[in-house]
Amino acid sequence: MRYDTIVVGGGPAGATAARGLAQAGARVLLLERRRLPRYKACGGCLSRRVAGLLDFDPADLVEDTITGLTFTYRGREPIEARIREPMAYTVWRDRFDQALCLRAVEAGAELHDGLTVRAVRQADNRVEVDVDGKMEAGDFLVGADGASGVVARDLFSTRRKARAVGLDADLPLAGAAPALKGRVVIELGRASGGYCWAFPKRDVASVGAMVGRAAARTASHCLETFLGAGGFGGGKLSRTHGALIPLHGGNSGPLYQGRALLTGDAAALVDPFLGEGIYYAILSGQLAARAILSAERNGGDLAWYQTAISTGITPELEAAGRLSRLAHRLPWLWFKALKRRPGAIDFYRKVLMGQESYRSFADRVWAEIPRPLGLLLGGWTDREQMGGERGAREKRRWQ
Template identity: 40%
Template sequence: MLLKQNYDVVVIGAGPAGATLAYELGKKGIGVLVLEKEKLPRYKCCAGGVTSKAANLLDFDISAVAEDVICEVAFTFNLGNPFLGQHSEPLIYTVMRDVFDHFLMQRAQRLGAMLMDGKRVTQIQLGGDSVEISTADSTFRSRLVVGADGAYSIVARELSMNRGIEYITAIESEIVVAEDDLAKWKSRVRIDLGVIPGGYAWVFPKRGQLSIGAGCRASRARHLNRNYQKFLNSLSIGNYTIARSGSHLIPTCTEGRLVWQDRALLLGDAAGLTDPLTGEGIYNAIRSAQLAAPVIENYLTGAAGGLQDYQQIVDKKIITELRMARTLAKYFIRFPRLVFRILSKSDRVWRAERKVILGETDYAAVNEEVGGLKGILGQLLRL
């Protein structure tokens, strides 16, 4: 077995979180090794929606890898007539995750990050002054390890950091349709709130296909596949071919989530930082990486503070917001019909949602704007 040493940081996972951290540390001149179990570029089952607020976190343009630019969201309840939420500027950029993730990783490599793909980590051991990360044929030593390896994070599992997580179950297909059918979805996303009990279904357009999927809380996923098929059949898209299809778990954290331990940090999905209301995880994947970078720099240079600062920052800037999203998600899950009625009859609600997508406000501000639970109940009673 080959022993490799002298890496400042080893990042496990080359998705948006891992690639962004490698990029941010590269800008600071910090050496990073990224271990990725698959060969890049690799397919990732994902709707592939990068919100404008997520894109705006990056200091480079992603338009080169955008499949479509979304300016309209069509909301329906149980396959009924849509409410169209529109905006003059981009709300969402759709991407194929194999292309997008590889694009981010290449940015990091330009700044000196080293990528070893096709390297599945099998063991992680914390020592007194270092961490040893083992694969089938190599062992790597680092001053710290960062888990950016998604819902099934080996870092979280090996270090017993995988508590405080609930899961959303999602299924999705990449569906090739006729050009005329594809053109109907140009710049428009579809979200149905009623056909999936405890969740929602979606259509995200890409250049040559539609990403069509559905998700709900894992505890309510018994009939997810059947209801997904119902949604797919309702779309009237004519002849189509399923190019790829898959299912996956989306982790969302609960109270007391541990994202730091000793010489290890967790980012993005590995930390359970997915939005429990929308199921969107790219924004917090990028943001958690950007929050971790200065903490890691301070740790490596011996400046004030330690890696525990990352836990405090994430608790303050991300977990608090996810707590509010979880509260709002309860309304969507329990009262999808009424939520749709509010949305379709009150432009104020769409304006608030649009601001969240654009990054102009957050869930806490939205909750305050509508008056919390009393305000929501008041709107329901006025319908």
């Protein structure tokens, strides 16, 4: 059987693309190499704006509702922020991703899990996929196979390697559970090029560290010292896994080639400031479905997808990159800034809730940075290019 679209990968990006296509009546094959539900190394923190992308109520999947943020610097001087409304939710990725895949199946997609795509190629306006030795063919191909996927490997030779790694583990909370309820902890100053975190679930916290790839070996030490600094009840870590985090790094090459396109982690659509990828995976999955549906009517041209990502997602990820240059390279300075200006923490909240953009957050921050420091961090040029000079001139005060 020839499919209209073959989707490789049953994470948020692939499941969303498959659902969008199947809803419009397309014959969709969704391939996932692991049996569902499958573990995925991830903190499972969904910013509230994710809920705005979903066409179902995820309440049954939610482990905790986040209304508090705690920032620490090397275990000292916590900064606490609480708000009345939810700014994020935590989920288990195995259940969340399975729910998304089942939504795709409900819409009519054919899901084959436990099967690995070994190779892909394009020929004569069709795509061919080797699924454990069996060839499947389709009109379009969605690469949603994560940070080291086969679709990017075989069809997108310019893709760059992931720039960061993350360590994910479960920590039983026991006595520490009430203190973490509804509150995420973000620890600065320990993880080179990133941060450590604790995201509460019912009686467990997902804890982890994101570090730049060059510092990959330090990740587990960072996590141990973060947890050792106190407040987590001293439980024993379980299910510790490392994984690549393909932070967006600008100029990462085309996102479509012929009749294939890349989404989510496969397209390096991960925010370099927080390491958030689920929101962009779902959004890019939706855009991929739209792009393919319109390409079916105009000779297979997927150029719209590149434009949609370049205008709708990339500027946000670039702005997150400007923030990360400051926060991750000079974490002490960033921490001091957060301490002095509660309005900056409010920006975290507003971005997570979809009420503010990273662009305005970054412009605000860079407007207050002395020019020599801006130059040192390489952000000044970006700021001028991105229109941040307006922010600099206005020198608006934090709310």
